Amino acid sequence: MNAATETIGRDLGRILQALAGLMFVSVLVPVVWGEYYAIPPLLVSGAIPFVLGYGMTSVFREAEYPGKLHGMIIAALGWLCVGVFGSTPFLLIAWTVELAPAVLNTPAQTSTLAAFTSPLNALFESMSGFTGTGLTMTDNEEVLPRTLQWWRTFSEWIGGVGVIVLTTAILARPGSGSLTLYESEARSEKIHPSIVSTVRSIWWIFILFTFISILILWLAGMPIWGAINHGMTGLSTGGFSITDNSIATYDSVAIDFALIPVMILGSIAFPVHYLMLRGELRNLYADLQTRWIFGFFSAGSILLTAMVYFNGTYDSAFTAFRYGLFQYVSAMSCTGFQTAVDSTNVALGRWPAEAQLTVTFGMVVGAAAGSTVGGIKLIRLATLLKGIRHRISDVFYPESAVRRLKIDGRRLTQEEASREFEEAAIIAFLWFVFLGLGMFVFLTILPAGEYTLENIVFEVASAQGNVGLSAGITGPSMPTLGKVMFLFNMWIGRLEIIPVLVLLRTLFSRGGLYQ
Amino acid sequence: MNVRDLPVVELVFESGAKDRVFDGLLLVGPLVIVAIAVLGRSAITIGIAAAYLGAFVLHVLQNALLGRP
Numbered sequence: 001m002n003a004a005t006e007t008i009g010r011d012l013g014r015i016l017q018a019l020a021g022l023m024f025v026s027v028l029v030p031v032v033w034g035e036y037y038a039i040p041p042l043l044v045s046g047a048i049p050f051v052l053g054y055g056m057t058s059v060f061r062e063a064e065y066p067g068k069l070h071g072m073i074i075a076a077l078g079w080l081c082v083g084v085f086g087s088t089p090f091l092l093i094a095w096t097v098e099l100a101p102a103v104l105n106t107p108a109q110t111s112t113l114a115a116f117t118s119p120l121n122a123l124f125e126s127m128s129g130f131t132g133t134g135l136t137m138t139d140n141e142e143v144l145p146r147t148l149q150w151w152r153t154f155s156e157w158i159g160g161v162g163v164i165v166l167t168t169a170i171l172a173r174p175g176s177g178s179l180t181l182y183e184s185e186a187r188s189e190k191i192h193p194s195i196v197s198t199v200r201s202i203w204w205i206f207i208l209f210t211f212i213s214i215l216i217l218w219l220a221g222m223p224i225w226g227a228i229n230h231g232m233t234g235l236s237t238g239g240f241s242i243t244d245n246s247i248a249t250y251d252s253v254a255i256d257f258a259l260i261p262v263m264i265l266g267s268i269a270f271p272v273h274y275l276m277l278r279g280e281l282r283n284l285y286a287d288l289q290t291r292w293i294f295g296f297f298s299a300g301s302i303l304l305t306a307m308v309y310f311n312g313t314y315d316s317a318f319t320a321f322r323y324g325l326f327q328y329v330s331a332m333s334c335t336g337f338q339t340a341v342d343s344t345n346v347a348l349g350r351w352p353a354e355a356q357l358t359v360t361f362g363m364v365v366g367a368a369a370g371s372t373v374g375g376i377k378l379i380r381l382a383t384l385l386k387g388i389r390h391r392i393s394d395v396f397y398p399e400s401a402v403r404r405l406k407i408d409g410r411r412l413t414q415e416e417a418s419r420e421f422e423e424a425a426i427i428a429f430l431w432f433v434f435l436g437l438g439m440f441v442f443l444t445i446l447p448a449g450e451y452t453l454e455n456i457v458f459e460v461a462s463a464q465g466n467v468g469l470s471a472g473i474t475g476p477s478m479p480t481l482g483k484v485m486f487l488f489n490m491w492i493g494r495l496e497i498i499p500v501l502v503l504l505r506t507l508f509s510r511g512g513l514y515q
Numbered sequence: 516m517n518v519r520d521l522p523v524v525e526l527v528f529e530s531g532a533k534d535r536v537f538d539g540l541l542l543v544g545p546l547v548i549v550a551i552a553v554l555g556r557s558a559i560t561i562g563i564a565a566a567y568l569g570a571f572v573l574h575v576l577q578n579a580l581l582g583r584p
Contacts, residue, residue: 200530203530204527204530204531204532204537204541207541207544208532208537208540208541208544208571210544211540211541211544211545211547211548211567212567212568212571214548215547215548215564215567215568216568218551218564219561219564219565219568224548224551224552225552228548276575277532277534277537277575277578278534278578279575279577279578279579279580279581279582280579281575281579
């Protein structure tokens with residue numbers, strides 16, 4: 001076995017152990033809610049990654065620190081493994097209820113839970129949870145056991161911050177290896193010089209904000225179980241709900257508006273939160289990404305409100321504003337909570353095409369890098385826009401002119417500007433390539449005439465941006481190829497594509513398929 | 516025995532915010548949520564939840580005004 005495999009194996013083992021810990025902690029939920037039949041499957045689900053992880057960590061204990069290549073492979077494989085092993089609670093609880101062993105006193109099977117007897121559906125739900133996407137294979141979340149409602153929420157809450165951030169915080173390991181992994185998980189900014197201190201700060205901020213979010217929602221009128229689950233998934237901008245029609249179930253203006261600050265909290269980068277909590281509130285406007293968040297959220301919401309109001313989708317300007325604001329913030333923060341659903345109002349899939357495409361724009365861009373959101377991220381959009389303007393204006397200056405590109409208060413040299421512009425352009429390009437691939441697959445597999453092109457663009461952008469808003473395409477009855485495509489979209493979306501491509505190139509290269 | 520020496524409290528003080536108010540809110544948060552879950556919605560629990568949020572907001576504003584944590 002070579003050194004690279006040992007390094008990757010040791011760190012994957014750590015990630016699996018951390019995942020096992022999450023499952024063991026979750027046993028508290030079936031105990032509290034009296035769902036005793038869910039305890040054995042949950043323990044078995046935790047035991048599998050624990051034994052595997054413990055074995056890998058022990059065998060490869062002496063492995064070297066990961067380099068950049070290893071870090072990317074570990075991040076890509078780690079997230080895939082977490083998705084796969086995180087699916088076992090869905091699978092095993094669904095099969096426990098299906099088989100109904102007399103000793104466990106299981107409840108009656110429901111069609112919603114029965115969907116998870118399919119390993120692909122369980123994997124989809126798990127991957128959607130950990131990547132913070134929120135697209136679901138459930139028909140009716142309300143009838144799920146509380147244990148699974150919690151596991152969906154918990155997976156999104158953990159995934160929002162990052163599996164590797166969690167692993168680094170728990171199994172603290174100072175040194176360059178942790179920094180490499182941290183950066184491979186679509187993060188770059190540090191709060192402190194030490195990576196362990198950085199991830200610990202991220203965690204206390206996240207936990208404190210979770211309590212704040214839960215209490216805001218509860219005060220707005222949400223029952224406490226709903227407030228706990230929606231507070232966690234709202235802050236982590238995941239968007240899983242425990243109700244059948246997402247937030248529309250409550251049909252409450254107060255709850256709709258209470259969720260806006262929760263989603264905004266999740267959209268702002270952790271280093272900025274840290275500074276603001278220490279009293280530097282000027283970061284609300286001084287930090288480029290935070291300033292743009294408020295700018296884009298305001299402009300997008302107003303535009304969307306105007307579109308749905310003047311198209312006659314809603315009767316009153318206030319109703320149009322209520323749904324326009326919520327859907328746009330939910331989309332651009334990549335949360336995916338939905339209030340525009342069929343039972344209480346006009347479904348998103350039947351909004352005017354331009355309104356759906358405006359929401360799609362928000363999903364593709366996302367909010368701040370270094371937060372819990374998906375999408376291309378605002379800093380890349382800023383780099384692309386400022387970079388393009390810089391390149392164009394080059395023509396008007398003499399060749400001897402020394403010019404600096406200024407982004408977010410930093411004055412970049414020509415070389416730095418080229419590197420950052422190139423990176424932003426590559427990720428944006430790859431983003432649209434895989435968006436196109438997803439659209440191609442769905443145009444091929446979906447029955448002709450059932451969904452419009454804007455529905456398909458919307459749904460694929462939602463999966464790849466880790467958003468979770470749905471035009472109605474995603475569900476247990478979706479074709480298998482569609483589920484597999486979305487699994488891939490969610491995976492690359494969470495890791496910003498490059499680590500997954502590095503992994504695939506390495507695998508193909510080893511297999512002799514790529515030369 | 517010092518309160519800081521208790522297992523969870525020690526962990527929060529070591530890895531937490533290094534700010535007494537935020538550390539306190541981190542420690543009290545789960546208790547507030549459990550109290551709400553057990554006691555339900557009443558004037559007392561609403562008052563506790565509002566006080567928690569108020570303490571957070573006021574402390575952030577205080578930090579901003581004083582220019583230090």
